[in-house]
Amino acid sequence: MSKPSSFSLRGRKALVAIKDERDATIVRRQFERLGIDIAIWEPSWEPGANIDCRPDVTLIDDEFLPLTSAAQRAALGRSPVIALLGTETPSRLKLVLDLDPASFLVKPLRSAGIYAALVLAFERSERTNELKQQVLKLEQRLRSRRIVLAAVLQVMHTHALAEPAAFALIRRSAMEQRKTIEELSAEITAKGSLPRAAG
Amino acid sequence: MTKPSIPVGIICSQHGPYQAMGREILKSAMMAVDEINEQDEFDFAISAHIRDPRGIISEYHTVCDDLIRNVGVEHIIGCYTSASRKQVLPIVERTDRLLWYPARYEGFECSDNVIYVGASPNHNVLPLVRYVLDNLSREIFCVGSNYVWTWETNRVTRELVTAARGKILAERLLELGESAVAHIVDEIVRRRPPVVFNTLVGSSSYDFIRAFHAATSAAGLDIPMLSCSLCEPELKIAGPASAGCITSSAYFESIRLPENQAFVARWKARHGDHSSPSVDGQSAYVAVYLLARALQRAGTSDIGEVRRAAAGHRYNSPQGPVWIDGSNNHCVLTPRLAVSNAEGQFDIFWEAEAPVKPDPYLTQLDIAASPARDATLPNAPHLRVVK
Numbered sequence: 342m343s344k345p346s347s348f349s350l351r352g353r354k355a356l357v358a359i360k361d362e363r364d365a366t367i368v369r370r371q372f373e374r375l376g377i378d379i380a381i382w383e384p385s386w387e388p389g390a391n392i393d394c395r396p397d398v399t400l401i402d403d404e405f406l407p408l409t410s411a412a413q414r415a416a417l418g419r420s421p422v423i424a425l426l427g428t429e430t431p432s433r434l435k436l437v438l439d440l441d442p443a444s445f446l447v448k449p450l451r452s453a454g455i456y457a458a459l460v461l462a463f464e465r466s467e468r469t470n471e472l473k474q475q476v477l478k479l480e481q482r483l484r485s486r487r488i489v490l491a492a493v494l495q496v497m498h499t500h501a502l503a504e505p506a507a508f509a510l511i512r513r514s515a516m517e518q519r520k521t522i523e524e525l526s527a528e529i530t531a532k533g534s535l536p537r538a539a540g
Numbered sequence: 541m542t543k544p545s546i547p548v549g550i551i552c553s554q555h556g557p558y559q560a561m562g563r564e565i566l567k568s569a570m571m572a573v574d575e576i577n578e579q580d581e582f583d584f585a586i587s588a589h590i591r592d593p594r595g596i597i598s599e600y601h602t603v604c605d606d607l608i609r610n611v612g613v614e615h616i617i618g619c620y621t622s623a624s625r626k627q628v629l630p631i632v633e634r635t636d637r638l639l640w641y642p643a644r645y646e647g648f649e650c651s652d653n654v655i656y657v658g659a660s661p662n663h664n665v666l667p668l669v670r671y672v673l674d675n676l677s678r679e680i681f682c683v684g685s686n687y688v689w690t691w692e693t694n695r696v697t698r699e700l701v702t703a704a705r706g707k708i709l710a711e712r713l714l715e716l717g718e719s720a721v722a723h724i725v726d727e728i729v730r731r732r733p734p735v736v737f738n739t740l741v742g743s744s745s746y747d748f749i750r751a752f753h754a755a756t757s758a759a760g761l762d763i764p765m766l767s768c769s770l771c772e773p774e775l776k777i778a779g780p781a782s783a784g785c786i787t788s789s790a791y792f793e794s795i796r797l798p799e800n801q802a803f804v805a806r807w808k809a810r811h812g813d814h815s816s817p818s819v820d821g822q823s824a825y826v827a828v829y830l831l832a833r834a835l836q837r838a839g840t841s842d843i844g845e846v847r848r849a850a851a852g853h854r855y856n857s858p859q860g861p862v863w864i865d866g867s868n869n870h871c872v873l874t875p876r877l878a879v880s881n882a883e884g885q886f887d888i889f890w891e892a893e894a895p896v897k898p899d900p901y902l903t904q905l906d907i908a909a910s911p912a913r914d915a916t917l918p919n920a921p922h923l924r925v926v927k
Contacts, residue, residue, distance in 0.1 A: 351903045374650055374868050376903040451633060452650050456901065 347463040350456075351376030356396035356416065358382030359425065360404045364450045368400065371455045396420045398462055402448075403427055406436040421466035423458050425450070443469070485523035492526035499534055510535070545587040546841050548573075548831070549607035551618035551628070552824075556595015557717035558742035561620050561820055564773055565642060566590065568821030569617055571810060572828035582836050586828070589613060593624065600627035608635050614841045615640065617827050620820065621716075621741070622646060622688045629654065638843040640831055642823035644768065644790070646692035647900040653843070655850065656870040657827040657862075658820065659790045660898040662905065663875045664768040665693050668788035669700045671877055671890070676764060677734035678706025683724055683748065684739030686713040693739050693768060696902070709733045714744050721748040725755045728763065737766040738785075745770070746778040753781030772816035775884040785880045790873045791819040791859040792886040803858035816884065817858075826857045826871075830864065861895055870898030 355377050359365040372379055380396060382405070399417055402425045408414050421443035426433070437445070443462035446454055489511075496507040514535060515525040528536050550569050553562035570588060577585040589611045593599035600619065607613045608631060616632065617640045619625040625641055632639045632653045644659035672680065680701055684690030690713060698708050709731065712724045721744070728736060740748050749765070756763055765785045772793050775782045793804055793816050803825070807817045817825075834850035835841060851866030860874045872895045878886035899905070 349903070349905070350901075370867075371650065374903070375901050452652065453629070456648060 347460050347467065350459055350463075352378070353397040353463075354378045354380060354395070356380045356382060356399040356420070358399070358401045358405050360402050361448070364402070364425070364448055367450045367452060368455065371452050375456060375459070377459075398423060398459060400425060400446075401440065403433055403437055406433075407439070421462040423462050482523070485526070488530055489522060489526040492529040495529055495533065496535055543577075543583060543585045545585045546615075546835060547587045547589055547611055547613045548828075549604070549611065549613040549616035549618070550588050550590045551593060551600065551603055551607070551616060551624075552590075552620065553595040553624075554592045557744070558595060558620055560742065560773060560777060561643075561771075561818065562592075562595070564771075564818040564821035565618065565620065565824040567811060568817060568823075568825040569642075569828050571807065572825040572832075575806075576828065576832045582832055584835065586832065597623055597627060600624045601631065604628045604631050608632075608637055614638065614843055615831055615835075615846070617642065617824060617831070619643070625654070636843060638846065640827040642827045643820050644823075646689050647902065648692065650868050650870075650900055652847075652869065654869060655827070655830070655847070655864060656898070656900070657830065658823045658871070659873060659875070660870050660900045661692070661696060661902055662899040663790060663873060663896060664788045665696050666700070666902075666905065667875045667877060667890070667892075668766055668768060668786070669697050671786070672735055672737075672766060673700065673704045673706065678704055679709050679734050680706070680737050680766075681709045681712075681728060681731070681733035681735065682737045682739070683710075683712045683714070683728075684737075685716050685718075685741045685744055687716060689741070690739040694737075697737060714740060714748075716744070717742065718744050719747045721751050724748070725751045728752065729755050729759050729761065732761060733763065735764050735766060738770075739768065741769065746774065749778040749785070750781045769819075770880065771818035771820065772884060772886070773818045773821075775880050776816065780882055782884075783880055783882045786877065787880060787886060788875065788877050789819045789886075790875060791817075791822045792876060792878050792888055793817055794878070794885050794888055795859060795876075797858070797860055799856050799860075800858040822858055826855070826859070826862060829857065830855060830862075863895075865898055868898060868900055870900050872897055 355372060357368060357379050359368060369379060397420055399420050400423045401417065404427060408417070417440060422440045424437045424440060424442040424445045425448050426437065426445055427448045443465040444458040446458050492511060493504060493507045496502060496510060497504060500507065500510065502510065511525060512522055515522045518525065550566065552565040553559055554566065573586045573588050576582050589607060591603035591607060593603050604616065607616060615638050619628055619639065619641055620643050622645050628639055629651060633651060637653060639654045640657060641654055642657050644664050647661040678701060680697060682694050682697065684694065694711055701708055710727070714721065738745060738748065752765065767785050767787045770782070770785055770787045771789070804817065808815065830850055833853060833855060834846045838845040838849035850864050852863055854861050854863045862871050862873045865872055874895050875892045876888050877890040878888040880886050
């Protein structure tokens with residue numbers, strides 16, 4: 342399935358926490374134009390509340406900060422956050438930074454800027470998730486380097502090979518057996534020798 | 541008895557690269573003002589305060605500020621390019637005035653202080669590109685002026701064409717007012733694309749059309765040209781070379797409606813038999829009438845009251861029925877496609893069966909579902925052939 346375009350917002354869900362009614366009205370009207378469904382941040386979401394909401398994006402007024410409960414923080418952690426800034430003072434910005442916002446809007450709100458903030462938030466979130474996946478993959482490979490090194494030493498010893506040739510042999514065997522170098526290295530260290538290819 | 545007068549600002553460039561369209565907008569707006577001032581239906585007269593920013597972008601801010609601060613207008617009609625509208629927008633929002641913007645534009649804006657009278661992107665770009673994909677080619681060569689209208693039109697075109705497994709062959713941009721078009725025309729003759737989409741504006745477009753026609757004729761090529769903005773006065777400026785351009789617009793002089801025939805007759809009586817109204821001029825005329833009718837119903841020039849009075853009110857204009865969609869301040873209107881002829885007119889070959897809701901953010905456009913027309917535009921009208 343192809344990922345949704347960050348430019349097309351129809352059908353997305355937004356959790357909205359805005360104190361000022363005028364700002365809230367502007368957001369509601371603009372979201373209606375864009376085809377975005379709104380869930381309102383409930384005052385009952387106090388410490389310990391079980392928040393059952395899966396938004397695609399959250400707009401949060403800096404007047405709600407700092408968040409007092411783990412449930413509130415967890416609700417925000419489920420989607421990219423757009424912070425609504427009333428002031429640019431460092432103390433307020435520090436609270437906003439704790440939310441790791443994907444985008445921001447400056448109050449008082451106007452219709453201009455909301456679409457751009459949403460698109461930037463979705464795109465930023467998408468790219469951040471891709472980077473996180475990439476980091477996870479690299480960390481995994483980093484951890485397995487130790488096993489690969491052990492396997493290379495094993496093959497150097499058992500086959501009387503220099504390090505480059507031992508590594509080349511492991512790589513070729515992994516390709517023949519359709520395994521990753523890390524998987525084959527784990528087998529070598531477990532069995533004490535280079536496993537033969539099946540068939 | 542003299543009727544009380546309501547000051548209205550009119551901002552349109554009478555000089556500079558798009559002076560031709562600015563003059564058309566002014567002529568049409570003033571025709572509407574004069575008509576309204578003579579009609580008993582209105583218990584007020586409009587006092588027009590005209591400003592000419594001369595096509596200089598920073599001047600739009602200056603003249604708008606002057607109209608609001610020194611003349612005290614609450615309503616302003618005008619601006620042509622999006623860049624000029626963006627100059628005026630912060631002032632009208634800050635001072636809570638209402639700009640009645642007549643030109644078709646690229647969308648992705650929705651200010652409470654603007655009434656968008658011209659076509660939205662779902663009215664002009666979508667029908668044109670879909671017609672091309674269905675009937676002409678899935679490969680398009682784009683040439684346009686280097687500003688937001690072209691950028692966004694090309695973006696939508698690229699997404700539609702790509703979804704239909706087609707290809708944008710090239711995207712060539714010229715600065716506003718640039719007349720050096722030979723290198724692009726040479727490239728077109730060399731590469732022989734199936735169609736050329738022209739989003740140039742003003743004098744650049746006329747220069748390109750003439751050079752394109754001369755070069756393709758000399759090479760024995762028959763390459764259709766597409767446009768979302770070309771209009772009758774521009775056909776006259778560009779000359780016979782402009783014949784054969786497939787154009788998407790809400791208004792053509794050739795619309796066979798009694799309201800349009802009466803409008804064209806009044807226009808020619810005022811400006812001469814050889815002159816023609818234009819889409820953006822006619823839209824300025826519509827804007828003045830929508831404003832006047834809203835002022836009459838509201839009984840005040842207060843912009844909140846006027847905006848409420850204007851929303852949803854149907855006006856049988858020269859282009860057909862139009863009304864303002866109160867949810868986004870854009871106009872509901874009828875898209876049409878036509879091809880320009882050697883007489884400087886357009887032969888209409890499609891029009892929407894009914895007026896189409898504006899979709900400024902293209903929220904109803906599901907590009908991933910293209911090219912199936914029904915799935916891509918739920919609000920799309922059934923198109924019918926106009927004979």
